[in-house]
Amino acid sequence: xxxxxxxxxxxxxxxxxxxxxxxxxxxxxxxxxxxxxxxxxxxxxxxxxxxxxxxxxxxxxxxxxxxxxxxxxxxxxxxxxxxxxxxxxxxxxxxxxxxxxxxxxxxxxxxxxxxxxxxxxxxxxxxxxxxxxxxxxxxxxxxxxxxxxxxxxxxxxxxxxxxxxxxxxxxxxxxxxxxxxxxxxxxxxxxxxxxxxxxxxxxxxxxxxxxxxxxxxxxxxxxxxxxxxxxxxxxxxxxxxxxxxxxxxxxxxxxxxxxxxxxxxxxxxxxxxxxxxxxxxxxxxxxxxxxxxxxxxxxxxxxxxxxxxxxxxxxxxxxxxxxxxxxxxxxxxxxxxxxxxxxxxxxxxxxxxxxxxxxxxxxxxxxxxxxxxxxxxxxxxxxxxxxxxxxxxxxxxxxxxxxxxxxxxxxxxxxxxxxxxxxxxxxxxxxxxxxxxxxxxxxxxxxxxxxxxxxxxxxxxxxxxxxx
Amino acid sequence: xxxxxxxxxxxxxxxxxxxxxxxxxxxxxxxxxxxxxxxxxxxxxxxxxxxxxxxxxxxxxxxxxxxxxxxxxxxxxxxxxxxxxxxxxxxxxxxxxxxxxxxxxxxxxxxxxxxxxxxxxxxxxxxxxxxxxxxxxxxxxxxxxxxxxxxxxxxxxxxxxxxxxxxxxxxxxxxxxxxxxxxxxxxxxxxxxxxxxxxxxxxxxxxxxxxxxxxxxxxxxxxxxxxxxxxxxxxxxxxxxxxxxxxxxxxxxxxxxxxxxxxxxxxxxxxxxxxxxxxxxxxxxxxxxxxxxxxxxxxxxxxxxxxxxxxxxxxxxxxxxxxxxxxxxxxxxxxxxxxxxxxxxxxxxxxxxxxxxxxxxxxxxxxxxxxxxxxxxxxxxxxxxxxxxxxxxxxxxxxxxxxxxxxxxxxxxxxxxxxxxxxxxxxxxxxxxxxxxxxxxxxxxxxxxxxxxxxxxxxxxxxxxxxx
Numbered sequence: 001x002x003x004x005x006x007x008x009x010x011x012x013x014x015x016x017x018x019x020x021x022x023x024x025x026x027x028x029x030x031x032x033x034x035x036x037x038x039x040x041x042x043x044x045x046x047x048x049x050x051x052x053x054x055x056x057x058x059x060x061x062x063x064x065x066x067x068x069x070x071x072x073x074x075x076x077x078x079x080x081x082x083x084x085x086x087x088x089x090x091x092x093x094x095x096x097x098x099x100x101x102x103x104x105x106x107x108x109x110x111x112x113x114x115x116x117x118x119x120x121x122x123x124x125x126x127x128x129x130x131x132x133x134x135x136x137x138x139x140x141x142x143x144x145x146x147x148x149x150x151x152x153x154x155x156x157x158x159x160x161x162x163x164x165x166x167x168x169x170x171x172x173x174x175x176x177x178x179x180x181x182x183x184x185x186x187x188x189x190x191x192x193x194x195x196x197x198x199x200x201x202x203x204x205x206x207x208x209x210x211x212x213x214x215x216x217x218x219x220x221x222x223x224x225x226x227x228x229x230x231x232x233x234x235x236x237x238x239x240x241x242x243x244x245x246x247x248x249x250x251x252x253x254x255x256x257x258x259x260x261x262x263x264x265x266x267x268x269x270x271x272x273x274x275x276x277x278x279x280x281x282x283x284x285x286x287x288x289x290x291x292x293x294x295x296x297x298x299x300x301x302x303x304x305x306x307x308x309x310x311x312x313x314x315x316x317x318x319x320x321x322x323x324x325x326x327x328x329x330x331x332x333x334x335x336x337x338x339x340x341x342x343x344x345x346x347x348x349x350x351x352x353x354x355x356x357x358x359x360x361x362x363x364x365x366x367x368x369x370x371x372x373x374x375x376x377x378x379x380x381x382x383x384x385x386x387x388x389x390x391x392x393x394x395x396x397x398x399x400x401x402x403x404x405x406x407x408x409x410x411x412x413x414x415x416x417x418x419x420x421x422x423x424x425x426x427x428x429x430x431x432x433x434x435x436x437x438x439x440x441x442x443x444x445x446x447x448x449x450x451x452x453x454x455x456x457x458x459x460x461x462x463x464x465x466x467x468x
Numbered sequence: 469x470x471x472x473x474x475x476x477x478x479x480x481x482x483x484x485x486x487x488x489x490x491x492x493x494x495x496x497x498x499x500x501x502x503x504x505x506x507x508x509x510x511x512x513x514x515x516x517x518x519x520x521x522x523x524x525x526x527x528x529x530x531x532x533x534x535x536x537x538x539x540x541x542x543x544x545x546x547x548x549x550x551x552x553x554x555x556x557x558x559x560x561x562x563x564x565x566x567x568x569x570x571x572x573x574x575x576x577x578x579x580x581x582x583x584x585x586x587x588x589x590x591x592x593x594x595x596x597x598x599x600x601x602x603x604x605x606x607x608x609x610x611x612x613x614x615x616x617x618x619x620x621x622x623x624x625x626x627x628x629x630x631x632x633x634x635x636x637x638x639x640x641x642x643x644x645x646x647x648x649x650x651x652x653x654x655x656x657x658x659x660x661x662x663x664x665x666x667x668x669x670x671x672x673x674x675x676x677x678x679x680x681x682x683x684x685x686x687x688x689x690x691x692x693x694x695x696x697x698x699x700x701x702x703x704x705x706x707x708x709x710x711x712x713x714x715x716x717x718x719x720x721x722x723x724x725x726x727x728x729x730x731x732x733x734x735x736x737x738x739x740x741x742x743x744x745x746x747x748x749x750x751x752x753x754x755x756x757x758x759x760x761x762x763x764x765x766x767x768x769x770x771x772x773x774x775x776x777x778x779x780x781x782x783x784x785x786x787x788x789x790x791x792x793x794x795x796x797x798x799x800x801x802x803x804x805x806x807x808x809x810x811x812x813x814x815x816x817x818x819x820x821x822x823x824x825x826x827x828x829x830x831x832x833x834x835x836x837x838x839x840x841x842x843x844x845x846x847x848x849x850x851x852x853x854x855x856x857x858x859x860x861x862x863x864x865x866x867x868x869x870x871x872x873x874x875x876x877x878x879x880x881x882x883x884x885x886x887x888x889x890x891x892x893x894x895x896x897x898x899x900x901x902x903x904x905x906x907x908x909x910x911x912x913x914x915x916x917x918x919x920x921x922x923x924x925x926x927x928x929x930x931x932x933x934x935x936x
Contacts, residue, residue: 043695047695047696047699051571051572101515102526103517103519104518195663195665196896197664220894220898223898224518227515228515231515231516279664280692425664429688
């Protein structure tokens with residue numbers, strides 16, 4: 001902490017819009033550009049523990065280690081909050097075209113997909129190029145078939161907006177397949193790359209289970225299968241999976257940097273510790289923990305803040321089984337008393353990789369005014385623009401507390417290459433660009449420093465019922 | 469065939485340097501830029517048959533199909549030349565770090581690697597950062613260990629020159645591991661990408677076998693393992709493979725476009741039909757067959773050539789087991805009488821992907837002079853420069869006939885991204901750029917047209933013993 005920063009902080013009653021708070025935020029921002037905790041954390045996390053599926057021994061070990069990492073970096077009241085969930089183990093899986101054009105294909109089962117019968121299943125593939133075409137066939141009409149939806153590649157967008165339309169297919173596909181009588185569901189991966197890297201992900205449960213074995217094909221494999229089907233002869237596939245579910249626990253790791261003036265007022269910075277099993281969860285979401293931890297540390301290094309900064313590494317973000325209770329965000333919300341919850345003054349989530357932040361989204365009601373102006377002043381110099389769109393939900397981890405009324409900000413990250421890697425084996429440390437990671441930490445440090453040294457009541461600014 | 473081309477060809481005794489031959493070559497070149505046989509061939513080949521390991525049912529079926537494709541496209545005397553070899557089936561394989569940092573790693577066994585004991589083997593990993601350091605340890609000193617060489621990433625070069633130094637490790641590693649007492653050999657993939665795509669490939673045999681189970685790690689996995697070892701604690705791995713060898717046959721597919729004046733004089737255009745088992749062999753080497761077939765067809769479409777153009781789709785290029793007799797190039801050479809061989813006037817091989825041709829290499833003795841000038845005139849307009857380096861060996865497929873005295877040309881392809889994909893699951897059709905493929909076909913069509921309508925005796929130009 002510089003003497004100057006202390007002097008200014010003491011001299012002026014802090015408000016976000018105050019010059020002292022802005023200067024402090026600029027210092028935190030600039031310190032973050034020089035720090036190396038973020039890269040160290042995500043390097044160690046991904047190297048030591050590899051993939052960290054929710055409820056796995058690896059996630060548990062990583063959570064213990066991360067708690068120690070937080071303590072070593074000055075976090076207080078570091079604790080691990082355990083909760084039960086249904087885990088899922090992928091086991092062994094394979095896929096192949098059989099018959100005249102026999103050849104292996106690369107697939108990955110979707111999360112909580114059930115096993116195939118022992119030895120696999122074999123059936124003819126029926127292709128649909130839209131979800132709507134699949135929905136339109138009569139119930140039972142695909143009896144004994146494999147339903148295949150190939151609706152094309154995800155369109156890369158800075159905002160990541162290409163993801164939504166395709167996740168509808170991933171969500172609805174297995175249930176529809178069951179309804180239509182199909183023995184399995186396969187789809188082109190929800191992804192923007194052209195590598196033999198299938199993208200896994202969750203789907204919708206029916207009565208608590210995924211109704212039929214469900215797999216994503218890598219993009220080149222989807223190309224291949226669709227092309228072969230276009231040649232006009234029936235295509236049969238063999239699919240095999242030994243996936244299984246099991247009862248386990250996941251956990252949230254929580255650490256605070258207590259405020260000195262209003263420690264009961266809490267800013268929650270969220271991200272998740274669990275990852276899919278295929279990669280090592282560097283961009284999804286080791287990076288989020290790295291960014292929030294490092295930003296909090298860079299702020300605290302400038303002096304204790306007025307409010308408390310709470311960093312939470314959530315468990316079980318990628319899955320939620322049971323849907324209502326099996327994820328970390330819900331477990332955290334349930335742990336809060338009404339008073340605690342009312343003292344959650346602001347929250348944000350980092351769960352979109354490690355590329356640069358390009359825009360700040362504030363909640364409805366707080367998008368203009370002195371706080372927004374101050375934030376713009378701190379963030380514009382590092383390339384973060386003021387967005388005209390409000391932040392609405394934040395993400396899966398903080399979603400439950402946001403739904404419960406906590407105001408939410410969004411530091412929007414460049415998503416152009418995020419869906420090349422997302423939920424694949426290729427989500428590994430080497431995909432993180434250290435320079436963009438630093439900018440990202442700086443954006444978080446700048447904004448959160450402003451909030452933490454402010455007495456702005458965001459709840460009072462935000463309408464009681466957020467505009468949808 | 470245009471009337472003009474015929475008229476010119478008949479009017480002037482053809483020599484490569486003649487205006488008529490140059491005009492014919494330019495026509496063939498420009499026709500090739502418009503053709504679409506190359507993309508059609510490689511699309512159908514890779515889609516219908518997928519991976520085509522030497523001696524597999526898939527390679528056999530692909531060869532039958534390709535023979536039909538040649539016949540359908542006007543090739544004469546299309547024939548399949550069978551030869552025996554020891555095939556290799558990868559089976560199932562897996563790798564994992566065990567103990568405190570337990571996590572799966574992505575590996576691929578090297579060709580003809582033996583199986584591990586049932587249930588796999590488990591041992592401590594000893595890392596070397598150079599082949600020399602590995603060579604330097606005493607024999608027997610790695611008893612019970614896994615020897616690991618991580619000498620860094622392949623340096624991408626337009627020429628592909630980064631490949632050679634690292635293949636020394638792949639070649640020598642398993643034998644050295646055996647000599648040092650290690651139970652297995654692992655190495656960073658010989659590749660330039662950062663994807664979870666291990667690069668397989670051949671290694672050296674000792675008494676006809678690969679001495680210990682041998683695997684390539686993908687680059688991110690090699691990064692991960694080396695980083696974990698750098699943390700200082702012993703790292704143990706479990707390796708498992710059910711690979712096996714089996715007696716089988718491979719085959720060359722041969723088709724001619726017979727010359728009208730000196731049909732006994734043969735120009736051999738080589739490439740290979742077999743592929744590694746991980747990808748579908750689009751760039752290695754479906755593209756080579758596509759380029760040579762389409763170039764020959766584009767030339768013949770301008771009128772019959774004076775000499776015969778022979779396109780050979782070789783079998784078993786990726787492996788050679790037994791080393792002396794188990795590959796297609798050797799089988800072809802053995803099938804030739806001394807007279808046949810003496811009538812092989814020129815040869816070239818396309819086995820370096822589907823990106824553009826940037827340089828022509830001619831054999832020592834033929835690098836300058838009227839033929840070289842004519843070739844330059846035909847190729848320069850499509851971006852192919854005259855190289856100051858002589859072509860020496862051509863490649864694995866035509867190597868045996870080149871060693872037996874057949875002059876060889878080289879149309880050098882851009883290799884900057886070749887080793888991102890080479891010998892991986894990612895070698896798939898989508899990696900072929902149709903525009904660069906067309907330029908490639910045009911370069912082949914232009915050059916080979918000149919040679920086929922020439923009476924230049926390249927053997928007479930080339931010194932009896934090629935300069936090494």
